[in-house]
Each structure stands twice: as C-alpha cells, then as structure tokens.
Amino acid sequence: MSKSLFITFEGPEGAGKTTILKKIVERFQEQGIDILATREPGGSYIAEQIRQVILNPAHTEMDARTEALLYAAARSQHFAEKIEPALAEGKIVLCDRFIDSSLAYQGVGRSLGINEVYDINVFAIGNKMPDCTILFDLEPEVGLARIHAHSEREINRLDVESLAFHHSVREAYLQLANKYSERIQIVDANRPIEVVVEDVWRILQTSIAK
Numbered sequence: 098m099s100k101s102l103f104i105t106f107e108g109p110e111g112a113g114k115t116t117i118l119k120k121i122v123e124r125f126q127e128q129g130i131d132i133l134a135t136r137e138p139g140g141s142y143i144a145e146q147i148r149q150v151i152l153n154p155a156h157t158e159m160d161a162r163t164e165a166l167l168y169a170a171a172r173s174q175h176f177a178e179k180i181e182p183a184l185a186e187g188k189i190v191l192c193d194r195f196i197d198s199s200l201a202y203q204g205v206g207r208s209l210g211i212n213e214v215y216d217i218n219v220f221a222i223g224n225k226m227p228d229c230t231i232l233f234d235l236e237p238e239v240g241l242a243r244i245h246a247h248s249e250r251e252i253n254r255l256d257v258e259s260l261a262f263h264h265s266v267r268e269a270y271l272q273l274a275n276k277y278s279e280r281i282q283i284v285d286a287n288r289p290i291e292v293v294v295e296d297v298w299r300i301l302q303t304s305i306a307k
C-alpha cells in the first residue's frame with residue numbers, strides 16, 4: 098500500500114484554490130496516482146446540506162458560534178465519511194479548505210479565538226491535521242475583484258463581509274503560516290495561473306518525497 102498524504106489548499110476568497118486544485122488533480126491523474134479531491138464545507142451528502150445552510154446569503158441572523166459549530170459539524174461528517182477512509186487506504190487526499198479556514202475566518206474574522214475554534218474542531222475530528230497545506234496568499238481586493246468578475250461563481254454569505262473582515266482573515270492565515278511553518282507553505286497567488294501551478298506542484302513533490 099502506498100503512503101497516504103493529506104494536503105489542503107487555503108487562502109482568501111478568489112485566491113485560485115479551486116482552479117489550481119483541478120490542474121493539480123490532472124497532473125496526479127496523468128501519473129496514474131489515485132487521489133481523492135474534495136472540498137469544505139461539503140464533500141459528502143450531509144456536509145453539502147450543511148454548506149447550503151451556512152453559505153445562504155439570506156441567513157444574515159446566523160450567530161458566530163453557530164457558524165463555527167456548523168463548519169465543525171460538516172467537517173466531522175466529511176472527515177469520518179470520506180477523508181479518513183481514503184487516508185486509511187493509502188491515498189493522497191487534496192481538500193479545498195479545511196481546519197485553517199475555521200481558525201482564520203471564525204477564530205479571527207469572527208473574533209471567537211483561534212484556540213477556542215481549534216478546540217471544537219478537536220471534538221469534531223480529533224487531533225488530525227493536514228500533512229501539507231498550501232496557503233494561496235493574495236490581497237483581498239484582488240481576490241474579491243476576481244470573483245465579482247466571474248458571474249458563474251455565486252456570491253455567498255461570507256463573500257459579502259466587509260473588506261476589514263477579509264483583511265483580518267488574510268492576516269490570520271499569515272499568522273497561522275508562521276505558527277505552523279513546518280506544515281504551511283505560502284504561495285504568491287497574484288501571478289499567472291500556470292506559474293502558481295508550477296510552484297504548488299514543486300512543493301507537493303517535495304512533500305511526497307519526504
């Protein structure tokens with residue numbers, strides 16, 4: 098059985114995580130490597146239902162703690178149902194957002210505290226952290242302009258938060274990258290897509306070779 102690897106992509110809105118993830122999946126597939134590509138919130142039937150509740154722009158009354166618990170609940174289900182079994186089979190798992198999103202958006206963006214949000218996630222998934230996280234770093238203004246320029250991307254309840262909120266999320270990610278420097282690699286996402294893909298692919302090859 099091959100060695101499992103749990104990779105996550107993180108970063109602010111419109112940083113290119115989903116776009117680059119698709120290209121990285123193609124590269125793994127070209128090499129005949131079976132990988133699970135998934136996303137949060139979502140990735141399983143129940144977690145996708147929770148996603149609809151969390152991200153619905155009409156749910157303006159949602160309390161910050163409720164939001165944090167819903168993300169953790171979706172993660173618990175997704176992790177138990179999809180991620181953990183794939184890792185147990187020795188697969189590479191590539192997940193578009195995971196626990197660092199909760200630490201940045203709910204812990205700092207919503208001011209609930211990184212440690213407090215970490216603790217509810219430990220209840221949800223135990224101590225399991227990704228093996229390797231790519232942080233797509235970008236000015237929030239640039240990312241938000243990208244998503245508003247593309248009409249097929251629906252605008253969710255978090256997208257419409259203030260610019261100050263999105264700046265606090267970006268700063269939180271950079272703080273997390275400093276705290277977990279062994280795990281989190283920062284990639285400058287304000288470059289052409291193919292250049293970013295090459296950077297990410299190189300980092301992942303190094304991580305696989307370890």
Ligand SMILES: Nc1ncnc2c1ncn2[C@@H]1O[C@H](COP(=O)(O)OP(=O)(O)OP(=O)(O)O)[C@@H](O)[C@H]1O
Nearest residue numbers: 110111112113114115116243244247286288289290
């Ligand atoms: N490096 C890039 N340069 C210019 N445009 C990009 C780049 N990367 C992605 N885009 C475009 O920006 C938009 C958002 O990209 P994408 O959906 O991949 O971002 P994301 O990080 O997954 O966003 P979110 O987390 O908000 O869903 C897409 O239209 C995509 O084509």
Ligand SMILES: Cc1cn([C@H]2C[C@H](O)[C@@H](COP(=O)(O)O)O2)c(=O)[nH]c1=O
Nearest residue numbers: 137138168194195198199202203255256
């Ligand atoms: C996992 C997770 C996500 N979020 C936020 C980040 C985004 O604003 C949305 C997800 O939208 P995307 O288009 O799929 O990126 O949810 C969060 O606040 N906390 C989390 O744990």
